[in-house]
């Protein structure tokens with residue numbers, strides 16, 4: 001990220017995703033994103049952070065880190081978790097997740113949704129052995 | 142701060158105090174603070190952050206750092222700026238600020254307000270030569 | 283961490299109506315799930331979840347609703363939802379959950395649909 | 397950084413009425429100040445600021461209002477404010493600004509007070 005404007009570290013607990021969503025929503029609103037787009041941004045970030053908390057952390061002692069960069073017409077958000085020591089990020093596993101997704105299932109919609117709602121979506125391992133998810137949202141006008 | 146839960150770094154620009162206020166408000170609400178108390182918390186933090194931006198930073202390239210710790214019944218917030226190289230935090234200057242405060246003045250109400258609205262209020266220099274303001278809010282019930 | 287007034291449980295024409303008072307992210311979804319499990323244990327078969335005060339829902343909360351709807355249907359009951367804001371409808375549509383769970387514009391139309 | 401619909405300027409009985417559509421922290425206060433300066437340059441003497449959509453105000457915004465009120469009074473005019481939420485009234489009271497600036501419950505009572 002060329003210019004990281006905002007850094008936000010929270011404990012790996014869904015409780016803290018509530019104020020994070022308020023932060024992101026308010027920021028996107030002040031940046032001039034439309035209501036509909038703000039809802040999309042909040043949902044995508046919620047799904048990504050939920051995965052970081054529920055699948056990418058050993059406990060609530062772990063930290064979830066967000067880096068939010070604001071450039072002309074682009075909002076870029078990087079979510080980092082510390083991982084659980086499991087190698088999950090393989091092409092096979094991702095294809096499997098995609099193939100198994102069904103509207104009838106109670107879970108398994110998070111990655112699908114966040115890919116759908118973002119303009120770019122990138123997932124990779126980070127130095128800590130956790131997962132980095134980097135997404136961007138472009139402004140229409 | 143024994144247990145720093147949340148770290149939030151923003152560029153020294155009042156623009157970013159808007160999402161910060163949304164974050165703090167949502168957090169305080171989920172912690173169970175009353176509506177009135179949430180407004181007080183938001184105002185105090187707004188005033189402290191405004192001072193960090195307007196008086197404690199050389200430019201918008203500087204960083205304002207917030208550390209928010211959530212313990213049973215206590216919300217503690219530390220706001221740090223990098224300073225401007227000016228030694229301002231003397232007992233004489235603080236007394237002068239207090240003595241000069243008048244409802245008729247357009248400015249000079251920030252420290253007064255944030256002291257009034259917090260349960261504890263502490264100001265000191267930090268290692269960077271800037272100012273640390275540490276405040277706490279206790280829950281009534 | 284105080285969780286007050288997250289949802290309200292009412293009854294109308296023998297149907298349990300849950301009115302959600304908060305955004306439905308994972309934090310609140312766990313309470314919603316507990317409430318729904320409780321109703322399942324009590325052999326309730328007709329449930330409506332009114333979402334008119336909800337501004338945000340995520341896939342975890344949608345999953346909780348879909349899961350309970352499926353279990354209720356196995357016993358001849360159902361869970362229907364109503365009064366969704368546009369962005370909530372969008373989330374259900376994107377997931378595809380609007381084909382699995384019945385969505386109504388008003389609480390009344392959800393009641394009469396039972 | 398888009399700033400749209402922050403405030404609306406109207407006129408009633410020869411009085412300029414500014415309706416604020418956003419919270420009044422330092423970010424929006426600079427726009428408020430610019431708007432008020434513009435009115436001062438245009439020799440406007442009667443101004444009402446309606447705050448009914450404002451949920452938060454800080455000392456910078458209060459200061460901007462107090463400053464302009466003082467300057468308008470020097471020319472026989474005034475700036476009055478109306479429709480404050482409880483926490484806004486509290487902020488004006490704590491600062492002491494409610495002794496320097498006239499506060500009204502409704503826009504109508506502010507208008508008739510001129």
Ligand SMILES: Nc1ncnc2c1ncn2[C@@H]1O[C@H](COP(=O)(O)OP(=O)(O)O)[C@@H](O)[C@H]1O
Pocket residue numbers: 051052055056057081088097106107108109110111112131341
């Ligand atoms: N940050 C992550 N760390 C580890 N595993 C992850 C992460 N994100 C997603 N996964 C894996 O991908 C699967 C699919 O995720 P997702 O589509 O969000 O659905 P869900 O979270 O409901 O299972 C998860 O069940 C998990 O195994």
Ligand SMILES: Nc1ncnc2c1ncn2[C@@H]1O[C@H](COP(=O)(O)OP(=O)(O)O)[C@@H](O)[C@H]1O
Pocket residue numbers: 192193196197198222229238247248249250251252253272
């Ligand atoms: N973080 C800070 N860094 C440097 N100076 C500060 C800081 N906070 C406050 N001050 C000094 O204290 C004065 C009074 O602050 P305050 O009561 O908030 O009123 P105002 O900001 O309107 O001047 C400021 O004008 C400034 O000189």
